Amino acid sequence: MQLYTGFDKPLGEAELAAYRALIKRRLGGEPVAYLLGEHEFWGLPLYVDSSVLVPRPDTETVIEVARATRADRVAPCRVLDLCTGSGAIAIGLAKELPAARIIATELSPEAAAIARRNAERNGFAERIEVRIGDLWDPVAGERFDLITANPPYIASAVIPTLSAEVRREPMLALDGGRDGLAFYDRICGRAREQLDAGGALVVEHGFDQADAVRARFEAAGFAGVTLVYDLGKNPRVTWGTVP
Numbered sequence: 706m707q708l709y710t711g712f713d714k715p716l717g718e719a720e721l722a723a724y725r726a727l728i729k730r731r732l733g734g735e736p737v738a739y740l741l742g743e744h745e746f747w748g749l750p751l752y753v754d755s756s757v758l759v760p761r762p763d764t765e766t767v768i769e770v771a772r773a774t775r776a777d778r779v780a781p782c783r784v785l786d787l788c789t790g791s792g793a794i795a796i797g798l799a800k801e802l803p804a805a806r807i808i809a810t811e812l813s814p815e816a817a818a819i820a821r822r823n824a825e826r827n828g829f830a831e832r833i834e835v836r837i838g839d840l841w842d843p844v845a846g847e848r849f850d851l852i853t854a855n856p857p858y859i860a861s862a863v864i865p866t867l868s869a870e871v872r873r874e875p876m877l878a879l880d881g882g883r884d885g886l887a888f889y890d891r892i893c894g895r896a897r898e899q900l901d902a903g904g905a906l907v908v909e910h911g912f913d914q915a916d917a918v919r920a921r922f923e924a925a926g927f928a929g930v931t932l933v934y935d936l937g938k939n940p941r942v943t944w945g946t947v948p
C-alpha cells in the first residue's frame with residue numbers, strides 16, 4: 706500500500722532488496738500471512754508462521770456458535786479447545802466469555818508456542834493454558850462446559866490437489882486421514898464423556914462432511930444436533946449438547 710500511496714518517493718536499495726525477497730517468496734506460493742508474520746482473526750491480531758494454519762474467516766462461525774451456547778456469557782465456565790494451532794478459537798472465546806478458563810491442546814510444540822505467544826499478546830495468558838499432546842492426552846479425566854475443535858479434516862488423497870498456498874501450511878494441520886473424518890471419530894464419543902450435562906461440543910468440518918459429522922454426534926448421544934452455515938453459505942459447523 707505504501708508503494709502506491711507514496712509512489713513518488715524513491716526506494717532505497719535496501720528497501721528494494723527486501724521487497725524483491727518478499728515477492729519471490731509470494732511467487733513461490735507462500736501465504737501473505739506468513740510473509741507478514743501476522744493475521745487478524747475475530748478482530749484480534751495473531752502471530753502466524755509456517756508452523757500454524759492461517760486462521761480462516763470460516764472459523765469465526767465456531768466462535769459465534771460457541772459463545773451462543775453459554776446463556777450467561779459472564780458466568781465462569783470451563784472451556785477446552787482441541788487442536789488449537791495459533792490459538793485462534795481459544796483467544797476469540799477468551800474475549801467473548803470473560804470469566805471462562807480455557808485449556809487449549811495441540812500436538813505440535815512449535816504451534817503451541819505460537820498459541821501461547823498469541824494468548825499473551827492479546828492479554829489472555831492468565832485464562833488460557835496451552836498444553837502439548839495428542840488430542841485428549843493432556844486433559845485426561847478433566848470436565849468441561851464447552852469443547853470446541855477445528856481439527857484437520859482434509860482427506861489424505863485430496864491434499865496433493867490443494868492450491869500451492871494451502872500446501873505451504875503444515876501437513877499436521879490438514880490431514881484428516883483416509884476419509885478426512887478420523888478426528889471426529891476420536892472427538893465425539895470422548896467429548897460426550899468429558900462434558901457435564903448441558904455442556905456443548907462445537908466442531909468445524911468440511912463443506913461436504915456435515916452428514917457424517919452429525920451421525921457421529923448422534924451415535925455419541927448428543928441432543929439437539931444442529932448444523933450452522935458459514936458466511937460463504939457452506940455447511941461448516943455442527944454442535945450439540947449433552948442431555
Ligand SMILES: C[S@@+](CC[C@H](N)C(=O)[O-])C[C@H]1O[C@@H](n2cnc3c(N)ncnc32)[C@H](O)[C@@H]1O
Pocket residue numbers: 757758759760761764787788789790791792793794810811812813816838839840841854855856857858875877878879
Ligand atoms: C485445522 S488446524 C486448526 C488450527 C486452529 N484451531 C484454527 O482454527 O485456526 C488443526 C490443528 O490440529 C493440530 N493437530 C493435529 N493432530 C493433532 C493431534 N493428534 N492432537 C492435537 N492437535 C493436533 C495441528 O497441529 C493443527 O494446529
